[in-house]
Amino acid sequence: MPLSRLIIQQFRNIKACDIHPSPGFNFLVGANGSGKTSVLEAIYLLGHGRSFKSTLTGRVIQNDQPELFVHGRVQEHSLTRDQFELPVGINKQRDGSTEVKIGGQSGQKLAQLAKILPLQLIHPEGFELLTDGPKFRRAFIDWGVFHTEAGFHEAWGRFKRLNKQRNALLKDAKSYRELSYWDKQLAELAEKISHWRQAYVEQMTTVAQEMCQAFLPEFDIQLKYYRGWDKDTPYDQLLERNFERDQSLGYTFSGPNKADLRIKVNGTPVEDVLSRGQLKLMVCALRVAQGQHLTQVTEKPCIYLIDDFASELDSQRRKRLADCLKATGAQVFVSSITEEQIADMRDEQGKLFHVEQGNIEQR
Ligand SMILES: Nc1ncnc2c1ncn2[C@@H]1O[C@H](COP(=O)(O)OP(=O)(O)O)[C@@H](O)[C@H]1O
Ligand SMILES: [Mg+2]
Structure with a gap:
């Protein structure tokens, strides 16, 4: 299910981010250390309850902050209403405690959140x-x-x-x-x-x-x-x-x-x-x-997080990957240092976000 909104707070170098992702491709472009992987890590944490980079929550929470938040709005289909947005969120404290909210209800299970957000991570160390x-x-x-x-x-x-x-x-x-x-x-x-x-x-x-x-x-x-x-x-x-x-x-x-x-x-x-x-x-x-x-x-679409991977592919394979993902109508987040590296994957529906020192701005 695609995320129609993503809010990240006090997560690594991201103080506050509030974006409206495309249901198709989303490109995160910025220099090394700007926070691209952190955005993907935040989405991953929303769907898995943990980071893919660190087992220690304390490393992921922004320095000098007591907790982190990741919230999203997930586009869902239902029989009674054609389409609606389900708010989901996760909060983590320095002592490792986790609070999961689904549809405004606290105390929900991580597995429930994981069911709503099937994610696939593709990165060069994978x-x-x-x-x-x-x-x-x-x-x-x-x-x-x-x-x-x-x-x-x-x-x-x-x-x-x-x-x-x-x-x-x-x-x-x-x-x-x-x-x-x-x-x-x-x-x-x-x-x-x-x-x-x-x-x-x-x-x-x-x-x-x-x-x-x-x-x-x-x-x-x-x-x-x-x-x-x-x-x-x-x-x-x-x-x-x-x-x-x-x-x-x-x-x-x-x-x-x-x-x-x-x-x-x-x-x-x-x-x-x-x-x-x-x-x-x-x-x-x-x-x-x-x-x-x-x-x-x-019939559940999957969200793909593709970190620094476009640079690993030649132009033909990059295009092939993009075509395969477009064919399933998946939502995709792709990070890249330069715009040239993702040029083969772009289309009209896609959105480009510029990442700089933890700030994420749509271009
Ligand atoms: N807990 C934290 N608090 C604040 N900043 C952090 C924390 N953990 C990592 N950072 C910083 O956040 C940035 C994360 O960058 P990253 O998302 O890996 O960048 P990119 O993928 O764009 O190269 C780095 O500059 C890193 O030093
Ligand atoms: Mg990175």
């Missing part, structure tokens, strides 16, 4: 998705499952709590019998979560392949989901079989928290074949594909 540990790829899959499966958030939360409980029980258990009651519930959730993840990967593979073709036509991409334990054993049996090993480790070794997405091109793992530049393109393609798939399945 290739950790392909080169680093499985947790990045699990987050990738779970983004999609979260936005398409209503029960996922709750089930995954319960799984994590039960898994923690099991690990605590493991330490003192005299026999497997002491765990079997918990493991039944755990196994049910594990199978459900794995099923959703598997189905999601299968569903979005075609779009991912098409998008990778557009950006890296010389490679043929394959996505394979690994659920975190061997595919022929039901999870309850596995837990029982591995009881002694898990006990000596002190935690449950296999399961949905070990799931991964194995990404290959022409049969070889991507990180062994692609150059750094190609990895960046691949990540960009995967993220665009994921947003497109969401829009196809749920």
Whole structure:
């Protein structure tokens, strides 16, 4: 859902910003350190409850200020009223406490806000998705499952709590019998979560392949989901079989928290074949594909935050990226140091914002 208004207060070097973004492309142009990434970080915080740059809220709140605010108006469609604007907001204090407001109501859940604002971030360091540990790829899959499966958030939360409980029980258990009651519930959730993840990967593979073709036509991409334990054993049996090993480790070794997405091109793992530049393109393609798939399945448009990425692309790919995003009617925020770097992406509907020392002015 596009943001029709964005208000940022006391966020890094942005004292106060109040803009009316375009439902299409929004370009943030300014020198290094002017505050472009901070605008994207603020939108990301609105949709995720945290920054993508820092785990410490204190770093994000403006120096010498006690708190930050990000407010937005989200354009929504409803059956009764054609289109209306839903006010949403987040406030963070230095002690880490968070207040979420939706439709004027305080005390709302972050997950609710995340549902309203599906976001995709594309930035030059994003290739950790392909080169680093499985947790990045699990987050990738779970983004999609979260936005398409209503029960996922709750089930995954319960799984994590039960898994923690099991690990605590493991330490003192005299026999497997002491765990079997918990493991039944755990196994049910594990199978459900794995099923959703598997189905999601299968569903979005075609779009991912098409998008990778557009950006890296010389490679043929394959996505394979690994659920975190061997595919022929039901999870309850596995837990029982591995009881002694898990006990000596002190935690449950296999399961949905070990799931991964194995990404290959022409049969070889991507990180062994692609150059750094190609990895960046691949990540960009995967993220665009994921947003497109969401829009196809749920009719929810996705907001793309593209930080310093235009400079990484040649003119042809820049145009291709812009065309793909325009085709889904997505709202896009693109940061760039110069106007030339975004010239290929501009159109009449787009808005240009000039960023200077934390001030954001529409041009
Ligand atoms: N907590 C903070 N309070 C005030 N200023 C900050 C804070 N954190 C970072 N900054 C400053 O804000 C600016 C952020 O710039 P950034 O958004 O990364 O710029 P750009 O993406 O345009 O290069 C930097 O100049 C940085 O020094
Ligand atoms: Mg930046």
